[in-house]
Amino acid sequence: xxxxxxxxxxxxxxxxxxxxxxxxxxxxxxxxxxxxxxxxxxxxxxxxxxxxxxxxxxxxxxxxxxxxxxxxxxxxxxxxxxxxxxxxxxxxxxxxxxxxxxxxxxxxxxxxxxxxxxxxxxxxxxxxxxxxxxxxxxxxxxxxxxxxxxxxxxxxxxxxxxxxxxxxxxxxxxxxxxxxxxxxxxxxxxxxxxxxxxxxxxxxxxxxxxxxxxxxxxxxxxxxxxxxxxxxxxxxxxxxxxxxxxxxxxxxxxxxxxxxxxxxxxxxxxxxxxxxxxxxxxxxxxxxxxxxxxxxxxxxxxxxxxxxxxxxxxxxxxxxxxxxxxxxxxxxxxxxxxxxxxxxxxxxxxxxxxxxxxxxxxxxxxxxxxxxxxxxxxxxxxxxxxxxxxx
Amino acid sequence: xxxxxxxxxxxxxxxxxxxxxxxxxxxxxxxxxxxxxxxxxxxxxxxxxxxxxxxxxxxxxxxxxxxxxxxxxxxxxxxxxxxxxxxxxxxxxxxxxxxxxxxxxxxxxxxxxxxxxxxxxxxxxxxxxxxxxxxxxxxxxxxxxxxxxxxxxxxxxxxxxxxxxxxxxxxxxxxxxxxxxxxxxxxxxxxxxxxxxxxxxxxxxxxxxxxxxxxxxxxxxxxxxxxxxxxxxxxxxxxxxxxxxxxxxxxxxxxxxxxxxxxxxxxxxxxxxxxxxxxxxxxxxxxxxxxxxxxxxxxxxxxxxxxxxxxxxxxxxxxxxxxxxxxxxxxxxxxxxxxxxxxxxxxxxxxxxxxxxxxxxxxxxxxxxxxxxxxxxxxxxxxxxxxxxxxxxxxxxxxxxxxxxxxxxxxxxxxxxxxxxxxxxxxxxxxxxxxxxxxxxxxxxxxxxxxxxxxxxxxxxxxxxxxxxxxxxxxxxxxxxxxxxxxxxxxxxxxxxxxxxxxxxxxxxxxxxxxxxxxxx
Numbered sequence: 053x054x055x056x057x058x059x060x061x062x063x064x065x066x067x068x069x070x071x072x073x074x075x076x077x078x079x080x081x082x083x084x085x086x087x088x089x090x091x092x093x094x095x096x097x098x099x100x101x102x103x104x105x106x107x108x109x110x111x112x113x114x115x116x117x118x119x120x121x122x123x124x125x126x127x128x129x130x131x132x133x134x135x136x137x138x139x140x141x142x143x144x145x146x147x148x149x150x151x152x153x154x155x156x157x158x159x160x161x162x163x164x165x166x167x168x169x170x171x172x173x174x175x176x177x178x179x180x181x182x183x184x185x186x187x188x189x190x191x192x193x194x195x196x197x198x199x200x201x202x203x204x205x206x207x208x209x210x211x212x213x214x215x216x217x218x219x220x221x222x223x224x225x226x227x228x229x230x231x232x233x234x235x236x237x238x239x240x241x242x243x244x245x246x247x248x249x250x251x252x253x254x255x256x257x258x259x260x261x262x263x264x265x266x267x268x269x270x271x272x273x274x275x276x277x278x279x280x281x282x283x284x285x286x287x288x289x290x291x292x293x294x295x296x297x298x299x300x301x302x303x304x305x306x307x308x309x310x311x312x313x314x315x316x317x318x319x320x321x322x323x324x325x326x327x328x329x330x331x332x333x334x335x336x337x338x339x340x341x342x343x344x345x346x347x348x349x350x351x352x353x354x355x356x357x358x359x360x361x362x363x364x365x366x367x368x369x370x371x372x373x374x375x376x377x378x379x380x381x382x383x384x385x386x387x388x389x390x391x392x393x394x395x396x397x398x399x400x401x402x403x404x405x406x407x408x409x410x411x412x413x414x415x416x417x418x419x420x421x422x423x424x425x426x427x428x429x430x431x432x433x434x435x436x437x438x439x440x441x442x443x
Numbered sequence: 444x445x446x447x448x449x450x451x452x453x454x455x456x457x458x459x460x461x462x463x464x465x466x467x468x469x470x471x472x473x474x475x476x477x478x479x480x481x482x483x484x485x486x487x488x489x490x491x492x493x494x495x496x497x498x499x500x501x502x503x504x505x506x507x508x509x510x511x512x513x514x515x516x517x518x519x520x521x522x523x524x525x526x527x528x529x530x531x532x533x534x535x536x537x538x539x540x541x542x543x544x545x546x547x548x549x550x551x552x553x554x555x556x557x558x559x560x561x562x563x564x565x566x567x568x569x570x571x572x573x574x575x576x577x578x579x580x581x582x583x584x585x586x587x588x589x590x591x592x593x594x595x596x597x598x599x600x601x602x603x604x605x606x607x608x609x610x611x612x613x614x615x616x617x618x619x620x621x622x623x624x625x626x627x628x629x630x631x632x633x634x635x636x637x638x639x640x641x642x643x644x645x646x647x648x649x650x651x652x653x654x655x656x657x658x659x660x661x662x663x664x665x666x667x668x669x670x671x672x673x674x675x676x677x678x679x680x681x682x683x684x685x686x687x688x689x690x691x692x693x694x695x696x697x698x699x700x701x702x703x704x705x706x707x708x709x710x711x712x713x714x715x716x717x718x719x720x721x722x723x724x725x726x727x728x729x730x731x732x733x734x735x736x737x738x739x740x741x742x743x744x745x746x747x748x749x750x751x752x753x754x755x756x757x758x759x760x761x762x763x764x765x766x767x768x769x770x771x772x773x774x775x776x777x778x779x780x781x782x783x784x785x786x787x788x789x790x791x792x793x794x795x796x797x798x799x800x801x802x803x804x805x806x807x808x809x810x811x812x813x814x815x816x817x818x819x820x821x822x823x824x825x826x827x828x829x830x831x832x833x834x835x836x837x838x839x840x841x842x843x844x845x846x847x848x849x850x851x852x853x854x855x856x857x858x859x860x861x862x863x864x865x866x867x868x869x870x871x872x873x874x875x876x877x878x879x880x881x882x883x884x885x886x887x888x889x890x891x892x893x894x895x896x897x898x899x900x901x902x903x904x905x906x907x908x909x910x911x912x913x914x915x916x917x918x919x920x921x922x923x924x925x926x927x928x929x930x931x932x933x934x935x936x937x938x939x940x941x942x943x944x945x946x947x948x949x950x951x952x953x954x955x956x957x958x959x960x961x962x963x964x
Contacts, residue, residue, distance in 0.1 A: 218454070218458060221454065221455055221458045222458050222461070222462055223899070224455070224895065224896060224899050224944055224948060225455060225458050225459050225462055225899070225941045225944050225945060226462045226466070226899075226937060226940070226941055226944075227899045227900065227902050227903035227906075227940055227944075228899070228900065228903060229900075229903030229904070229906060229907070230466075230903060230906070230921070230936070230937060230940065231462075231466070233921070233922075233925060234466055234469045234470055234473065234925065234933070235469065237470075237473040237474065237925050237926075238469055238472065238473040240473075240474075241474075313603065317603070317605055317606075320605050320607075321605065321606065321607055321907055324605075324607045324907075325607075325907065325910065325922055326922070326926070327922075327925065337605070337607070340605070340607065340608055340611070341607075344611050344615075347611070347615050348615075354611065358605060358608040358611075358612075361605045361608065362600075362603055362604060362605065362608070365603035365605070366599060366600060366603040369599055369602060369603050370599065373599070
């Protein structure tokens, strides 16, 4: 188009030129830094998120300890005391925690004993197991339901969407705790605790996920590749499965991880009120309510399970935050670069002056898009824009 | 738009109706209401069972003369509740929320509980919004500063806090510590030093600026705290607190000046004059209404005066605002509200010694009010309610604070990147106007929806907190009702929380339409 005389030859030349250009750029780029796939980028961002990493380690340690120490089902654990009242148990140290006591690191009952006397460490570990199981099962149930209903509602709209919106209104109208307590009371006598409770909680907590997936699907269905897939005769099921859900996976994973945290809180609240996990099974919320009775004589009975709930929920929330930053670096990339320690402590003025002296400021702003991709902005070669301008 | 909102309002009511049917069925089938009597060894257990069966229309092993299926029981309940919409009682049946298994009148209980719970939830929400939004703005303005990191961590911590655990800590430790301290309220040297050190570190972080400015602010804060706290101690402030005339005058003027500086800039004479006039009116009203307010018998008088103060403030803003009417009205209204609150605070402070003499340990850990106060003076009763209220409010506020802070922070950061902010800066608008007028307003529009959603969760939290603090209120009604398989009190709680949530959604929708002209279809 640009050249009337010999369009083909010129086009060829242009193409060749473009290929050369691309190769040169590629070489320049790979000289300074590696390129990553989308998944690699997400993984790198997630593993670079320090609070999320610390939380991941803590949650792993807690999970492994909780499941191996008192065992699960028929699998025995390494901890000598059971979480139920053992025969011939005797009170050691007046029920006080033996941890860091008398020069011992753990002692026989590191978290102490209650008045029966049952070992609190075993009970807390068992409660942690229950909390984690409920959190994960609820997140699974509510995610599956939410994804299915949200995707169908967003894709087909019409009646299903109306039903979904009504159910969302239901959540606004009836507090989650209220409906969960009623359902918790309803299933309290069922066998295989805590699974009936977990499933019931999943059934009431899927609307958040459904709304998010619906919103995502609504925006995705306007994309050209969906129209192309429709034109090629793909079935709605295939479009949802192959084109929409993979694009919504970030939203789904992030929301599921926050659901785990919210549900652990919800379950412990229900158990505290006596409407969640029922004795003889143990739950952290129940332990807090048992400990509250003796708060003046044995405060550790109240503090330890509560701190465990707090730590687990906090860590899961941090992991969710890390996942969100990894999947959606939108906010990270905007604004200023993540600062070093000195800037964070409030000496930004000083460090800005220093960087201005070094003549880096202009490059810093130009290289802003690359901040989370570890662009080395001090190296002028790394700047793609500059390279193009020269050409 | 009005049609849309009304439609939504109607739909929410329909949903509430559906929820009530579903909940009723679930509650009725969630257990055996006669369980305790079946296991009872009382001689008249059978008689008790008959009474209860008659009351709840249950099936007995030997007779079904009382039995009604759950939908008929629901219908009875519904007609009773619908009667409340009709105050004359002519068309529908008598207003009744039913009776508990023990024969208690749920209508009276829920009326009492509604007042207490609403007070708790509204104050907590309001405080959480104000503090959360302010923290969020400061965090966003100082993105990636130490303040931002510290606040982010704290908000995560509050977000992860199990509300019942926090409530128990507040009840068993904070309340008792406070009571013990009030027995002999003196700041020790170390307390003063610790408070001074905390303020010295945190206040400069909020203000920001150059290193020199931070050091100066920190030093000022340290000196200020280290002189004021011993002074207050010397004045026996904790036993006989007063703001005093001087503080009210200075405070009003400073408020007017500060709000003017924040919202319009001190060089804007019109706004400054309106603000100062409001301050003068506020101080004058402090003296003029003192006796009137002291004689108050109920909340009616203070609330009416408050409304009057707001009306006068708006009027001052409109009249003296000149070309800057909008800004002037904002400044005068805000100063009017804040000065009124300051005056109220002084009245409460004036009542404090009276309360202390009636109740030497000011925070009871059980109940929403204290019995046997020995006086029915409005101010003492009201202050007693407040002293019972502050710990539950604190707990609920902390738990819902995170939502607002995190939302405001991310929303502000998002908006600040928009093109219209750059345009505003480019045309020379100063930073204050950019942040408050261009960024903040646009960032806050979806907050209305967040409040509506958060509110439902907060009411759930209120049930737990009230239960922990032993208030004879919603929490107790709900939990004991559910344990006894007794539908009437549980349904009353559901209806109340649901009704409030519907109402709040309605308000939120209207606010949304007012704030965002785009959705006015």
